[in-house]
Amino acid sequence: MLWRRILVSATTALAVAVAALGVAQPAAAAGGNYVALGDSYSSGVGAGSYYSDSGDCRRSSKAYPALWAAQNAPASFAFKACSGATTGSVRSGQLGALNSATTLVSVTAGGNDVGFANVMQTCVLKSEATCVSAVNSAISKVNGTLPASLRGLYTDIRSRASRAKVVVLGYPRFYKLSGSCIAGLTENERAAINRASDTLNGVVAKQAANAGFTFSSVADEFTNHEICSSDSWLHSVSVPVYNSYHPKAAGHAYGYLPALRSAA
Numbered sequence: 001m002l003w004r005r006i007l008v009s010a011t012t013a014l015a016v017a018v019a020a021l022g023v024a025q026p027a028a029a030a031g032g033n034y035v036a037l038g039d040s041y042s043s044g045v046g047a048g049s050y051y052s053d054s055g056d057c058r059r060s061s062k063a064y065p066a067l068w069a070a071q072n073a074p075a076s077f078a079f080k081a082c083s084g085a086t087t088g089s090v091r092s093g094q095l096g097a098l099n100s101a102t103t104l105v106s107v108t109a110g111g112n113d114v115g116f117a118n119v120m121q122t123c124v125l126k127s128e129a130t131c132v133s134a135v136n137s138a139i140s141k142v143n144g145t146l147p148a149s150l151r152g153l154y155t156d157i158r159s160r161a162s163r164a165k166v167v168v169l170g171y172p173r174f175y176k177l178s179g180s181c182i183a184g185l186t187e188n189e190r191a192a193i194n195r196a197s198d199t200l201n202g203v204v205a206k207q208a209a210n211a212g213f214t215f216s217s218v219a220d221e222f223t224n225h226e227i228c229s230s231d232s233w234l235h236s237v238s239v240p241v242y243n244s245y246h247p248k249a250a251g252h253a254y255g256y257l258p259a260l261r262s263a264a
Contacts, residue, residue: 032103034074035161036065037094041108041171041256042081046235046246057082058242062249064169064256065106068264074104083242086112087149091156098160105157105166106260110204113149114141116196120245123193124237128186135192139199146203154211167263168208168215169256170201172222172234174245179228184236190228216263221255 036042044050044063051059059079060066069077078097085094087109098105119138123131157166174197175181175190185193201217208215225233233251235243247255 032074033076033078033101034065034069034072034104034106035078035097035102035164036081036106037090037097037157038081038106038108038169039085039090039112040081040083040242040246041111042106042169043079043083043085044081044252045083046238046243047249047252049249051079054082056084060249060252062252064252064260067253067257068106068260081108084112085109087146087153088113091153095156095160098157098164100162102161102164104264105161105164106169106264107153107157107166108169108171109153110142110146110150110200111171113146114138114200116200119196120193123185123189128189131185131189132192135189135196139196142196142200142203146200147207150204150207151211154207154213157213158211165264166208166211166213167260168204168213169259170204170215170217170219171197172218172226172247172251172255173197174227174234176224176226176229179226180230181228214263216259218255218259221259222251225251225255 040058042063042065043054043057044060044066045058047060047062049061051061059081065079065081080094080097082089082094090107090109115138119134122134173194175194177187177191177194201219205215205217222233225231227234227236233248233255235246235248238244
């Protein structure tokens with residue numbers, strides 16, 4: 001298809017992490033110590049306004065951790081989330097900010113562990129059958145190897161921040177099915193990708209509960225704001241390509257921030 005050929009040059013370097021609008025409540029307590037961990041869905045890739053010292057981590061002043069800190073004025077705020085992070089790189093590179101005085105931790109992790117970036121690139125560039133096969137392979141990894149990786153991460157977080165409230169946030173579904181898109185992926189491809197997101201969120205939620213953490217889904221907040229809706233809070237294939245399949249600033253302000261607020 002012409003659409004797929006046009007997108008080849010724009011998506012060769014595509015790197016994405018696929019991986020309840022609540023009443024505002026004070027998080028942990030005013031004056032607490034907040035640490036934001038995780039991947040690009042926490043760093044704010046796609047939201048713009050990146051801090052100049054964050055480099056390729058692309059931490060944004062419009063990301064939900066920065067928005068929460070601005071609203072709640074914690075005594076300390078350590079913004080460690082980084083684009084491309086896996087559970088392993090969060091463990092090895094971000095947990096130094098945690099200590100016994102930490103009162104609130106937020107984290108997103110898991111999508112990069114199972115290769116969702118490659119899945120989305122495959123779906124954009126390849127056939128429907130190849131896309132669905134790639135999605136199913138990722139789902140197998142979600143169910144097979146990801147639980148142990150999440151357990152390791154959550155154990156390390158708890159050991160370093162023994163008194164903290166830990167909020168694990170999920171990932172949005174990417175697509176509104178039977179929506180307004182007239183080109184791009186097929187409906188079967190979109191449904192498969194949504195199914196993978198639901199599976200990922202289910203595994204993350206279970207491991208968070210097992211660790212005694214609070215899981216906060218963002219699926220409800222993003223309903224009717226997916227790609228192919230009339231008011232999408234997610235980038236589709238974009239330039240620069242690293243924005244692709246990440247929340248826009250509105251997705252952080254009206255999706256992720258309320259989900260953190262309701263759980264913290």
